[in-house]
Amino acid sequence: MSDAADQPAEDVARKVDEGALGAFASGVDTSVDYPLQVEGLEKSFGGITAVDGATFEVESGTLTGLIGPNGAGKSTTFNLITGMLKPDAGTVTFNGEDITGEEPHQIANRGMVRTFQIARELSEMTVLENMMLAPKHQRGEALWRSVMPGLRDDVREQEEELLERVWEVLDFFDIAHIAEEYAGNLSGGQRKLLEMARALLTDPDMLLLDEPFAGVNPTLEKKLLEHVHELREQGYTFLLVEHDMDLIMNNCEHVIVLHQGSVLTEGTPDEIRSNEEVIKAYLGGNV
Ligand SMILES: Nc1ncnc2c1ncn2[C@@H]1O[C@H](COP(=O)(O)OP(=O)(O)OP(=O)(O)O)[C@@H](O)[C@H]1O
Numbered sequence: 001m002s003d004a005a006d007q008p009a010e011d012v013a014r015k016v017d018e019g020a021l022g023a024f025a026s027g028v029d030t031s032v033d034y035p036l037q038v039e040g041l042e043k044s045f046g047g048i049t050a051v052d053g054a055t056f057e058v059e060s061g062t063l064t065g066l067i068g069p070n071g072a073g074k075s076t077t078f079n080l081i082t083g084m085l086k087p088d089a090g091t092v093t094f095n096g097e098d099i100t101g102e103e104p105h106q107i108a109n110r111g112m113v114r115t116f117q118i119a120r121e122l123s124e125m126t127v128l129e130n131m132m133l134a135p136k137h138q139r140g141e142a143l144w145r146s147v148m149p150g151l152r153d154d155v156r157e158q159e160e161e162l163l164e165r166v167w168e169v170l171d172f173f174d175i176a177h178i179a180e181e182y183a184g185n186l187s188g189g190q191r192k193l194l195e196m197a198r199a200l201l202t203d204p205d206m207l208l209l210d211e212p213f214a215g216v217n218p219t220l221e222k223k224l225l226e227h228v229h230e231l232r233e234q235g236y237t238f239l240l241v242e243h244d245m246d247l248i249m250n251n252c253e254h255v256i257v258l259h260q261g262s263v264l265t266e267g268t269p270d271e272i273r274s275n276e277e278v279i280k281a282y283l284g285g286n287v
Pocket residue numbers: 045048049050051068069070071072073074075076077
């Protein structure tokens with residue numbers, strides 16, 4: 001179980017500098033205590049209210065779980081946070097700035113990304129090619145760098161840096177040895193590793209993971225979790241939607257429970273496990 005939340009911010013920041021991912025991890029911004037703040041978020045589809053005043057914060061450097069029964073509004077909340085959907089009301093604040101209604105690429109540029117399933121057309125490309133395509137919107141990238149003729153060296157330098165980083169991330173996720181493999185030939189777990197590797201290439205501070213362990217065998221699940229914990233120790237912040245309750249309870253230091261589109265309660269796994277309201281919301285399911 002994590003203890004990062006209890007550490008002073010300087011300690012977390014120091015870990016970032018010493019991180020296994022070297023220079024590229026040094027971009028993690030650990031200066032904000034609560035990088036993600038969601039306030040009164042609302043979204044309806046016709047007559048169905050999917051998100052109904054959801055309000056919560058995610059603490060820096062934590063692995064926070066977002067749980068709730070089927071239809072509670074978890075996916076819609078993720079979509080509202082990451083700009084895939086526009087809210088009817090409410091605000092999303094990231095690193096102290098209002099990002100409500102911004103486009104997904106703008107939000108990714110700010111350092112918040114979600115993992116995506118590898119699209120079918122990308123299955124016909126190799127792992128390496130998938131990685132090279134990933135960071136379409138590099139943070140800090142200035143357009144003039146790529147269009148001014150006198151600055152071609154800069155572009156080449158950027159490409160070299162990208163390739164170096166690609167190998168660094170592939171190494172980190174132990175998938176460098178399958179760099180030339182077609183993504184379509186990967187196992188479910190290897191695909192999940194690639195999805196996370198692609199997300200990490202965009203140099204985020206915060207990752208939103210939607211069911212990252214679905215269809216992953218126990219060995220790779222363990223490996224994937226180790227990577228997540230390692231990154232969290234380096235200062236990355238995670239918000240995780242996952243149906244496997246044991247996995248949430250054993251790995252998250254903070255759990256937020258959504259029910260009928262709003263936050264029913266939140267707390268440590270132990271607090272959530274013994275909460276009567278949560279048990280009721282799950283209609284007697286095992287929590
Ligand atoms: N595009 C849409 N059009 C109409 N209704 C939608 C749409 N997206 C979500 N809903 C409805 O909004 C509610 C919340 O759905 P959402 O997928 O966000 O819940 P969830 O907690 O992620 O569910 P699950 O755990 O089953 O994935 C559900 O009643 C769902 O049917």
